[in-house]
Amino acid sequence: MTKKEAEKKIKELSIEIEHHNRLYYLEDKPVISDYAFDQMLEELLRLEKEFPDLKTTDSPTLRVGGGLTKSFESVAHEYPMLSLSNTYSEEELRDFDGRVSKGLEGEKYEYFCELKFDGVSISLVYEEGKLVRAVTRGDGVRGDNVTLNAKTIRAIPLHTIEKNHPEKFEVRGEIFMPRNVFAALNRELEEAGEETYANARNTASGTMKLQDSAEVAKRKLSCFVYFLLGEDLNVNSQEACVHSLERWGFHVSPTYKKCRNIDEVLDYIKKWEKHREHLPVETDGVVIKVNSLDQQEKLGFTAKSPRWAVAFKYKAESARTRLNAITYQVGRTGAVTPVAELEPIFLAGTTVKRASLHNANEIARLGLHVGDMVFVEKGGEIIPKVTGVDTNVRTGKSSAVKYITACPECGTTLIRREGEAVHYCPNEKGCPPQVTGKIEHFVHRKAMDINSIGERTIHQLFEAGMVRRPSDLYSLSKNDLLKLEGFKEQSSQKVISGIEESKSKPFEAVLFAIGIRHVGKTVAEKLARHFKSMESLMQADVEALLKAPEIGEIIARSVHDFLREKEHVVEIGRLQKAGLKMEIEATEVRVESDKLSSKSFVVSGVFQHYEREQLHQVIEANGGKVLSGVSGKTDFLVAGENMGPSKLEKAQRLGVKIISEDEFRKMLS
Ligand code: IVH
Numbered sequence: 001m002t003k004k005e006a007e008k009k010i011k012e013l014s015i016e017i018e019h020h021n022r023l024y025y026l027e028d029k030p031v032i033s034d035y036a037f038d039q040m041l042e043e044l045l046r047l048e049k050e051f052p053d054l055k056t057t058d059s060p061t062l063r064v065g066g067g068l069t070k071s072f073e074s075v076a077h078e079y080p081m082l083s084l085s086n087t088y089s090e091e092e093l094r095d096f097d098g099r100v101s102k103g104l105e106g107e108k109y110e111y112f113c114e115l116k117f118d119g120v121s122i123s124l125v126y127e128e129g130k131l132v133r134a135v136t137r138g139d140g141v142r143g144d145n146v147t148l149n150a151k152t153i154r155a156i157p158l159h160t161i162e163k164n165h166p167e168k169f170e171v172r173g174e175i176f177m178p179r180n181v182f183a184a185l186n187r188e189l190e191e192a193g194e195e196t197y198a199n200a201r202n203t204a205s206g207t208m209k210l211q212d213s214a215e216v217a218k219r220k221l222s223c224f225v226y227f228l229l230g231e232d233l234n235v236n237s238q239e240a241c242v243h244s245l246e247r248w249g250f251h252v253s254p255t256y257k258k259c260r261n262i263d264e265v266l267d268y269i270k271k272w273e274k275h276r277e278h279l280p281v282e283t284d285g286v287v288i289k290v291n292s293l294d295q296q297e298k299l300g301f302t303a304k305s306p307r308w309a310v311a312f313k314y315k316a317e318s319a320r321t322r323l324n325a326i327t328y329q330v331g332r333t334g335a336v337t338p339v340a341e342l343e344p345i346f347l348a349g350t351t352v353k354r355a356s357l358h359n360a361n362e363i364a365r366l367g368l369h370v371g372d373m374v375f376v377e378k379g380g381e382i383i384p385k386v387t388g389v390d391t392n393v394r395t396g397k398s399s400a401v402k403y404i405t406a407c408p409e410c411g412t413t414l415i416r417r418e419g420e421a422v423h424y425c426p427n428e429k430g431c432p433p434q435v436t437g438k439i440e441h442f443v444h445r446k447a448m449d450i451n452s453i454g455e456r457t458i459h460q461l462f463e464a465g466m467v468r469r470p471s472d473l474y475s476l477s478k479n480d481l482l483k484l485e486g487f488k489e490q491s492s493q494k495v496i497s498g499i500e501e502s503k504s505k506p507f508e509a510v511l512f513a514i515g516i517r518h519v520g521k522t523v524a525e526k527l528a529r530h531f532k533s534m535e536s537l538m539q540a541d542v543e544a545l546l547k548a549p550e551i552g553e554i555i556a557r558s559v560h561d562f563l564r565e566k567e568h569v570v571e572i573g574r575l576q577k578a579g580l581k582m583e584i585e586a587t588e589v590r591v592e593s594d595k596l597s598s599k600s601f602v603v604s605g606v607f608q609h610y611e612r613e614q615l616h617q618v619i620e621a622n623g624g625k626v627l628s629g630v631s632g633k634t635d636f637l638v639a640g641e642n643m644g645p646s647k648l649e650k651a652q653r654l655g656v657k658i659i660s661e662d663e664f665r666k667m668l669s
Contacts, residue, residue, distance in 0.1 A: 010051075021063070025155045072136075078170060086311045093262065169229065177207070177222070368386075409425070410430055470575065471574035596668075604638070634651070
C-alpha cells in the first residue's frame with residue numbers, strides 16, 4: 001500500500017470506528033458486532049504501525065491505551081473548578097431560591113436541574129474540535145494532566161462531530177465507573193484472592209491515577225458531561241449549553257430537566273430519589289442551576305461557590321430495624337469481625353439481614369445494646385452499615401454489648417495488637433476456621449490449584465486430625481484418605497495425584513498460597529520476580545522490600561513480619577522439603593537483558609523448554625511485553641505445539657511475525 005492510499009484508509013477507518021464507538025457508548029445502539037468493530041480497530045493499528053507518522057492525535061486507537069505517564073504534570077485551570085454549596089432539606093432549598101429571587105431583583109427566572117453524579121470531576125479542553133487536554137480537579141486551581149488516560153475513555157469524544165463550535169472551549173464532567181463494571185471488577189479480585197474495592201467512586205479516582213493507560217482502558221470507565229465554558233459560545237442558557245454538547249457528540253445524561261420554579265425542582269428531586277437506583281452510575285443528589293447565563297453572571301460567586309447553583313444531597317438510604325444479636329466471625333488470619341444480625345428489612349433494592357460492625361471501637365461508639373432499634377444505611381458502599389441507635393425506644397432492661405474476650409470458635413483469649421482496632425485469635429494452629437481457612441486458601445485455583453480437594457474434604461481431614469497445616473497435605477497417603485467417610489480407591493487416588501501435581505506450581509503460586517496478609521496473586525508475582533527466591537525474600541528487610549516495584553509500606557511490613565515468625569519459617573521449610581518450588585525457574589534468573597525491549601509477544605500452545613507462565617516471565621525479564629491476544633500491536637506470536645487456530649489465523653491476517661520456540665530462544669542468545 002502506498003502512503004497516499006494508507007492515509008486515505010486511515011481516515012476512513014478512523015471515521016467509521018468513531019461512528020460505531022458513538023453508537024455503542026453514547027447512544028447505546030450498536031449496529032455492528034464487537035468482532036467487526038475489533039477488526040476495524042486492528043486494521044487501523046496495523047496501518048499506524050506501518051506508517052507511524054500518519055497516526056493522528058485523535059486516532060481511535062488511543063482508546064486501547066499504551067502510553068505511560070511517569071508522573072502527572074501539574075497544570076493550572078483556565079477557569080477555576082469550584083464546588084457547590086450543599087442543601088439537605090426542602091427548607092434549605094427554599095432559602096436558596098429566596099436568595100436567587102432577591103439577587104435577581106424581581107426578574108423572572110428558571111432552573112435547570114441535573115443529577116449529581118458521584119465520580120471524579122474532569123476538565124476537558126478542546127481546540128479546533130480536538131481534545132487537547134484533560135485535567136483533574138486537583139485543588140480547584142491546579143490539577144493533574146491525565147490526558148492519555150482520559151483518551152482511553154470511550155464516552156469522551158476525541159473530537160467533535162459537528163464543527164459549529166468556537167475554536168477553543170472547555171467541557172466539565174464526571175468520570176465514573178459504571179456499577180456493573182465495578183461489580184465485575186470486584187468479582188475478579190475476589191476470585192484472585194485479592195482485596196476488593198470499597199466503592200466505585202474511589203476506584204474510578206484511583207484508576208485515573210494509574211501510570212499505564214492500557215490498564216486504564218481495561219477498567220472501562222465512563223463519563224457524563226454537564227458544563228461548557230469558553231468565549232463566543234453563542235449560547236444564553238445552561239439548557240443551550242447542554243444541547244450544544246449533545247450536538248457536538250458529548251455524553252450527556254438524559255436525566256436533566258428545565259423547571260419553572262422551586263416546586264418543580266422539588267418534584268424533580270422526589271422523582272429521582274427512587275429512579276436513580278436504576279442508573280448506571282451512583283448519584284448522591286441533584287444540582288440545581290439558574291438557567292440563564294446572564295442571570296448567572298448577575299448573581300456571581302462567593303469565594304468558594306457560585307450563587308446561581310446549589311446541590312441538593314439525598315440522604316443515604318436508611319431504615320430502622322431491630323438488632324437481634326451480634327455474632328463474631330473468625331477469618332483465616334484470625335481477625336475477628338463483629339456482625340450485626342438484624343431483623344430483615346428492605347433497603348435500597350435488597351433485603352438486609354446483616355451489617356458489618358468492623359470492630360469493638362465501632363460497637364462502643366454506637367453504644368449498642370442487643371434488642372435496640374438501629375438505623376441502617378446503604379451509601380456508595382456495598383455492605384450496609386449501622387449508623388445509630390434509636391435510644392427513645394430502649395426498654396431499660398438491656399445493657400451495653402460487652403465485646404467478647406475469647407474466640408467464639410476455639411475459646412482462646414483474644415488479643416489486640418498495639419495501634420490496631422481489630423481483635424485477633426492468636427491460636428493460629430488450633431482454631432478451626434483459621435486452620436481450614438488457610439488450607440482452603442492454599443489449595444485455591446489461583447494458588448496451588450489442588451482442585452481434587454474441596455471445602456468438605458478439608459473439614460474431614462481436619463476433624464480426623466490428619467491435616468493441621470498445608471504442609472501436612474504432602475504427607476498424606478492413599479490409606480489415610482480411605483479412612484475418611486465417602487472415600488474410595490479412585491477418589492483417594494485423585495486427591496493424592498492432585499497434591500503431587502501441585503509440586504510443579506511456580507514459586508509465585510507458592511508465595512501466594514502461604515497466605516501472607518495483603519499479598520494477593522499480583523503482589524506475589526511481583527515479589528517473586530523481584531526477589532527470585534524465598535531465601536532472598538526472607539532475608540529482605542523492610543527497606544529492601546520497599547524497593548520492589550509497586551510494594552508499599554503496608555505490604556512490606558506484612559511480608560517482613562510474616563517471614564520473621566518462627567512458626568512460618570518452619571512451615572516454609574516443611575513445604576520446601578515436600579518439594580515445592582521456592583525460587584523462580586533457573587532460565588528466568590539467567591537471562592535478564594533488554595534484548596526484547598519494546599517488542600510485544602503473544603504466546604500460544606505448548607512448549608518444550610518452558611511452561612507457559614515461565615515463558616511469559618522470560619519475555620518480561622528481557623524487557624519484552626506479553627499481550628493476551630493477537631492484535632495490530634503484536635510484534636511476535638510465539639507458536640508452540642497445538643496452538644489455537646484462531647490466534648494463528650489472526651496473526652497471519654494481520655501480518656504478525658510468527659516464530660517457533662527455537663527462534664525465540666535464538667533471539668535471546
Ligand atoms: S456543576 C460551579 N453539575 O459536584 C460548579 N457538578 O460540588 C460546577 N458534579 O465539582 C459544577 N454532577 O464534580 C455540576 N450535574 C453536575 C454535577 C456536578 C456532579 C460534581 C462536580 C463538582 C461537584 C460540586
